[in-house]
Amino acid sequence: MTLYKLAERQKDWHRLEQLMAKRRSTYSSNDAIAFTQLYRSVCTDLSLASAYHVPEETVQYLHELVARAHNHFYGAQKWTFTNLRLLFLQKIPRLMDKNIYFRLASAMFWVPFLICTALAYVDPIFAERVLGPITMAQINEMYSDGFEQRSVFAGGAGTSFYIYNNVSIALQCFASGLLLGMGTIYVLLFNGIYLGSVFGFMLSGPHAHHFGEFVMAHGPLELMGICVSGCAGMRMGFAMLITHGETRIRSLQKSMSEVMPMVLLAATMISSAAFIEGFVSPSELPATFKAGVMVVSAAAITVYLNLPRLGVNRES
Amino acid sequence: MSEANTIDTVFDVHTPEYTEFRYYRAGVFERMFACAIDHLIIFFGSLIMLFAFGLLGVLGGDLMGLLLSGSILILVAIAWLYFAVFEALWGGRTPGKALFKLRVVSGEGTPMHPTQALIRNLLRVVDMMPSVSLVGSLSLMPFYALGFLSVFFSRHNQRLGDLAANTVVIKDRTARERTVKVPPVVESAQLNALPKGLVLSREQGRALTSFIQRREDFSELRRDEMAMPLAQQLRKRYGLDESLSFDMILCLVYVRVFGASS
Structure with a gap:
């Protein structure tokens, strides 16, 4: 290929550029045919250019042109809503069903949680050792007033802070699994111990009534959300340890097709919990309503995670 | 991929048309600046939003609690979704990346899938480690020590989130028009x-x-x-x-x- 020929080829490059300036959805069939032909010819130009004496600048230009045309042609896949329905009703429940990581994560959260709840309930000194006197005083203070007397501003700011914290903890529980799963295990154990102690301490104290009323509406979604998030984190982290013959990074990348649906479920649960925590829990709605929310959400989680066993979506 | 390509920070893509074209990988410092700008936008954006909600709350009286709950939900969403939403909807760019002419593409050289944008940005917290909290735990000062090391040592300058999502940050050069010159007519x-x-x-x-x-x-x-x-x-x-x-x-x-x- 010579410069004389290149100068001719430039007309094609310009035509391709003009076509790429248009959005793909507005292409006529002629445009589409022209685009594919031009793209292929520019690909050829580039492969020849690298082999012949073509000026370095032109080679670079061609690299960029091919890159843009390649992206224009192949584009990115998008999410669709039919996929989303399939994902939530079939793929996710099947993934969670009998999932070893979900069982592990749940155990790592609930076992320390229940033990510490019991210990802190029986023995205030245990709670003090875990939480420290300052935190204990703060928590006590927070629930000392009922929902009617508490100044709306203080209540709002307090819950706001906890919502922010809770969502962050749950998502970090997943993300820190990237450290070979160790981060997730730490977050699960830590929060099991910490939250368990808070529960035991508050339930044994004088403000047990207020505490219970505040926590119950968003509790199930929030705590199970942490477990699902932990399941995703451990699945991701252990993909780097149990590689099935792939490289560690490739194994990690492949695990994402299972991990992301789990994260999606966790995020749905946690954001629902945050919503309830923001608008229902601190409100003056009657305690029976909040208890109703708790029962309904707990039942929903149980049914959802057992969908495959209920035979609802059995493939025919 | 040859050794020269590693040094030249080139990222070669093989197309199904049997040609090969190249991207130029973004370096660690460009990415740092772009990232810092995005974090500043998040920080000041959140601050302005809190202020606006505060003003509304003063006017709203009884609705104060509701407004605060609402504002905190939006804050959480901004903190966790700012990067992912921009990258998914704007061809792999965030305002900071656009300013430094950077873009995220998938490891195959195609535009990335929205899921990849989510993966690399949900895992951002790990790259941010260690983060130091400045005012309460509401504002974190990220140091990106892990991300820095990962970008520095990985083959395609990928941070941990990039490795998991199989994405690469490239320099987004829009090609300049270059006319091919032909020498003057000779006798x-x-x-x-x-x-x-x-x-x-x-x-x-x-x-x-x-x-x-x-x-x-x-x-x-x-x-x-x-x-x-x-x-x-x-x-x-x-x-x-x-x-x-x-x-x-x-x-x-x-x-x-x-x-x-x-």
């Missing part, structure tokens, strides 16, 4: 003095083409000076007329070598 008498089957070595050919492309950027004297080393060799080899300028010799040879087939 055929002198052209015919050159042998027909004239063959140049690869290096000579490359030197010749890059000279022809750039010769118009220089003054006549400078042109001759640059043409001299190659032109002297060629003049001796083919016994060309002494009166020809070095510049003219190269033009002649160029047309002889490459022009014939056109």
Whole structure:
């Protein structure tokens, strides 16, 4: 290929550029045919250019042109809503069903949680050792007033802070699994111990009534959300340890097709919990309503995670 | 991928059309600045939003609690979704990346899938480690120590989130129009003095083409000076007329070598 020929080829490059300036959805069939032909010819130009004496600048230009045309042609896949329905009703429940990581994560959260709840309930000194006197005083203070007397501003700011914290903890529980799963295990154990102690301490104290009323509406979604998030984190982290013959990074990348649906479920649960925590829990709605929310959400989680066993979506 | 490509921070993509084109990977410092700008936008954006909600709350009276709950939910969403939403909807760019002309593409060189944007940005907290809280735990000062190390040592300058999502951050160069230049018409008498089957070595050919492309950027004297080393060799080899300028010799040879087939 010579410069004389290149100068001719430039007309094609310009035509391709003009076509790429248009959005793909507005292409006529002629445009589409022209685009594919031009793209292929520019690909050829580039492969020849690298082999012949073509000026370095032109080679670079061609690299960029091919890159843009390649992206224009192949584009990115998008999410669709039919996929989303399939994902939530079939793929996710099947993934969670009998999932070893979900069982592990749940155990790592609930076992320390229940033990510490019991210990802190029986023995205030245990709670003090875990939480420290300052935190204990703060928590006590927070629930000392009922929902009617508490100044709306203080209540709002307090819950706001906890919502922010809770969502962050749950998502970090997943993300820190990237450290070979160790981060997730730490977050699960830590929060099991910490939250368990808070529960035991508050339930044994004088403000047990207020505490219970505040926590119950968003509790199930929030705590199970942490477990699902932990399941995703451990699945991701252990993909780097149990590689099935792939490289560690490739194994990690492949695990994402299972991990992301789990994260999606966790995020749905946690954001629902945050919503309830923001608008229902601190409100003056009657305690029976909040208890109703708790029962309904707990039942929903149980049914959802057992969908495959209920035979609802059995493939025919 | 050759060793030279590693040094030149080049990222080669093989297309199904059996060609190969290249992206230039973004370096760690460009990414740091882009990232810092995004974090500043998040920080000040959240601050302004809190302020606006605060004002509304004062006016709203009884609705204060509701407004605060609402604002905190939005804050959480901004903190966790700012990067992912921008990258998913804006071709792999965030305002910070756009400012530094960076873009995220998938490891295959195609635009990335929204899921990949989510993966790399949900895992961002790990790259941010260690984060130090400044005011309560609401505002974190990220240090990106893990991300920095990962970008520094991984093959395609990928942070941990990139490795998991199989994405690469590249320099988003929009190609500049480059016209291919053809040397001026030369007299055929002198052209015919050159042998027909004239063959140049690869290096000579490359030197010749890059000279022809750039010769118009220089003054006549400078042109001759640059043409001299190659032109002297060629003049001796083919016994060309002494009166020809070095510049003219190269033009002649160029047309002889490459022009014939056109």
